[in-house]
Amino acid sequence: MTQAPLHPLDQALKLEPAGEHRYVGHTSQAYWNMIGPFGGATAAVMLQAALVHPERLGDPIALTVNFAGPIGEGDFEVEARPSRTNRSTQHWHLELRQNGEVTTTGSAVFAVRRQTWNSGEAVMPQVPAAESLPVMSGFAPVKWLGSYDIRAVRGAKPTTAPGTENPDSLSQFWIRDEPARTPDYASMAAWCDAFYPRIFLKRAGFVPAGTVSLTTYFHADAATLAAVGDSHVLGCAQARVFRQGFFDQSAEIWSASGELLATSHQIVYYKE
Amino acid sequence: MTQAPLHPLDQALKLEPAGEHRYVGHTSQAYWNMIGPFGGATAAVMLQAALVHPERLGDPIALTVNFAGPIGEGDFEVEARPSRTNRSTQHWHLELRQNGEVTTTGSAVFAVRRQTWNSGEAVMPQVPAAESLPVMSGFAPVKWLGSYDIRAVRGAKPTTAPGTENPDSLSQFWIRDEPARTPDYASMAAWCDAFYPRIFLKRAGFVPAGTVSLTTYFHADAATLAAVGDSHVLGCAQARVFRQGFFDQSAEIWSASGELLATSHQIVYYKE
Numbered sequence: 001m002t003q004a005p006l007h008p009l010d011q012a013l014k015l016e017p018a019g020e021h022r023y024v025g026h027t028s029q030a031y032w033n034m035i036g037p038f039g040g041a042t043a044a045v046m047l048q049a050a051l052v053h054p055e056r057l058g059d060p061i062a063l064t065v066n067f068a069g070p071i072g073e074g075d076f077e078v079e080a081r082p083s084r085t086n087r088s089t090q091h092w093h094l095e096l097r098q099n100g101e102v103t104t105t106g107s108a109v110f111a112v113r114r115q116t117w118n119s120g121e122a123v124m125p126q127v128p129a130a131e132s133l134p135v136m137s138g139f140a141p142v143k144w145l146g147s148y149d150i151r152a153v154r155g156a157k158p159t160t161a162p163g164t165e166n167p168d169s170l171s172q173f174w175i176r177d178e179p180a181r182t183p184d185y186a187s188m189a190a191w192c193d194a195f196y197p198r199i200f201l202k203r204a205g206f207v208p209a210g211t212v213s214l215t216t217y218f219h220a221d222a223a224t225l226a227a228v229g230d231s232h233v234l235g236c237a238q239a240r241v242f243r244q245g246f247f248d249q250s251a252e253i254w255s256a257s258g259e260l261l262a263t264s265h266q267i268v269y270y271k272e
Numbered sequence: 273m274t275q276a277p278l279h280p281l282d283q284a285l286k287l288e289p290a291g292e293h294r295y296v297g298h299t300s301q302a303y304w305n306m307i308g309p310f311g312g313a314t315a316a317v318m319l320q321a322a323l324v325h326p327e328r329l330g331d332p333i334a335l336t337v338n339f340a341g342p343i344g345e346g347d348f349e350v351e352a353r354p355s356r357t358n359r360s361t362q363h364w365h366l367e368l369r370q371n372g373e374v375t376t377t378g379s380a381v382f383a384v385r386r387q388t389w390n391s392g393e394a395v396m397p398q399v400p401a402a403e404s405l406p407v408m409s410g411f412a413p414v415k416w417l418g419s420y421d422i423r424a425v426r427g428a429k430p431t432t433a434p435g436t437e438n439p440d441s442l443s444q445f446w447i448r449d450e451p452a453r454t455p456d457y458a459s460m461a462a463w464c465d466a467f468y469p470r471i472f473l474k475r476a477g478f479v480p481a482g483t484v485s486l487t488t489y490f491h492a493d494a495a496t497l498a499a500v501g502d503s504h505v506l507g508c509a510q511a512r513v514f515r516q517g518f519f520d521q522s523a524e525i526w527s528a529s530g531e532l533l534a535t536s537h538q539i540v541y542y543k544e
Contacts, residue, residue, distance in 0.1 A: 062485040062539050064336040068356040068363040084340040084374045091340040102356045107338055109485050113516040117544040122512035213334040213381050215487040217520050217539045219513050240394035241491050241532045244385040248489050248535050260513045263520050265537045267334050267489045272389040
């Protein structure tokens with residue numbers, strides 16, 4: 001009997017238990033950015049440590065990841081420690097270390113979802129279907145872009161001449177894993193960081209920039225995620241302000257059927 | 273010589289050193305909510321522990337606070353531990369404990385701000401001046417509302433009949449501390465949680481609800497904050513989705529002169 005090879009994301013999410021609340025993982029070439037792992041992959045593997053923890057209660061509601069220092073190629077250790085477990089909610093302390101140094105810190109809140117009165121207030125943008133759009137070709141020499149099938153609606157890449165400025169920093173694109181993979185909380189955590197830095201769009205060119213802190217709220221239960229299957233989801237991201245070396249980004253992830261699966265916010269360092 | 277009494281917020285922020293990376297504080301009646309402290313005051317005092325820490329580098333950029341369990345009246349301990357200090361950024365682990373139990377966890381990122389190319393993409397809503405609006409009377413029996421001077425532009429309180437629904441959950445109001453106090457990072461952290469739960473507005477009435485996780489990004493340097501002086505700032509808050517017991521909220525805090533001082537996001541538990 002032969003076994004199907006692991007999806008590259010499942011390979012990147014592989015964690016070996018290494019003592020109480022500790023796991024060892026390994027960086028993935030499929031999710032490599034310029035000088036370290038794609039931040040979304042790091043967020044995903046930190047969430048994964050809580051997802052696979054034997055004391056896990058419920059599903060992720062909130063995830064915060066702080067990018068404190070560089071991660072090099074190779075092994076790393078993730079600590080996922082329940083700070084407090086209540087009847088229906090659970091709080092996690094997350095920390096990623098490499099060679100004894102803290103590179104990434106974070107926290108997560110898990111909860112048991114219940115049936116309640118529901119209401120979607122935000123409205124999904126009207127955009128052409130993913131199937132009607134061409135696959136975006138990578139415009140940056142980073143490997144992780146090849147692990148996604150992205151179909152841009154708007155703000156795909158900086159198009160105006162360098163030195164000029166775009167009136168806004170809004171990107172909208174369809175995205176799925178490449179090869180296709182039914183989403184789960186870890187893959188959605190990664191999608192939420194798949195928008196290239198908003199300042200590239202605003203300034204119409206490359207600017208040294210990196211995410212400092214990323215917070216994602218999950219609005220879908222596991223069944224809703226599973227129902228997405230191989231479909232693309234629509235990601236929308238925009239900045240509100242660029243000031244004194246930092247800009248923000250707020251993002252939404254929509255299912256093709258119009259459900260808001262996640263909202264995500266980050267603050268990003270830039271040098272310009 | 274007599275000494276002016278401390279402002280109630282400065283009283284609430286008072287921390288006594290209690291060992292390495294540890295401080296003891298005390299809950300404040302001026303910032304009391306229904307059965308515990310106003311979440312904004314808790315966020316502020318956790319940030320304050322990093323602000324007064326002797327190893328502090330730069331100013332706050334990001335703050336995440338996770339509300340894990342109830343805080344009772346009395347003393348509490350705040351741990352503020354630098355997880356990693358780089359040349360111009362610093363990452364903090366924050367934890368509030370009472371009677372040996374973790375009630376609140378969090379993290380903060382501090383940084384040295386630099387002069388860069390800046391751009392405000394979001395635009396301040398056009399609203400009447402604070403001085404032209406009446407002070408909002410408290411509509412909920414909570415003391416902390418008395419510690420703020422709030423002038424509502426829109427969405428002040430649920431106005432439609434109970435059982436009906438509002439088309440949106442947008443609130444806009446001017447706010448300053450009462451008595452007036454020149455803002456700093458701690459008071460701004462508290463303002464960011466001063467919006468009553470969006471579901472009260474959407475559902476036009478009281479619904480059991482509480483913030484689970486709160487993330488604030490600070491976009492102003494200390495001089496910009498100091499220049500606000502006794503003026504009101506404009507707060508705007510809205511939810512995107514209410515689903516399965518949790519809704520989100522995104523908020524903006526604007527100076528009267530049109531600078532975006534902070535953006536803040538939270539996920540809130542509700543029972544309906």
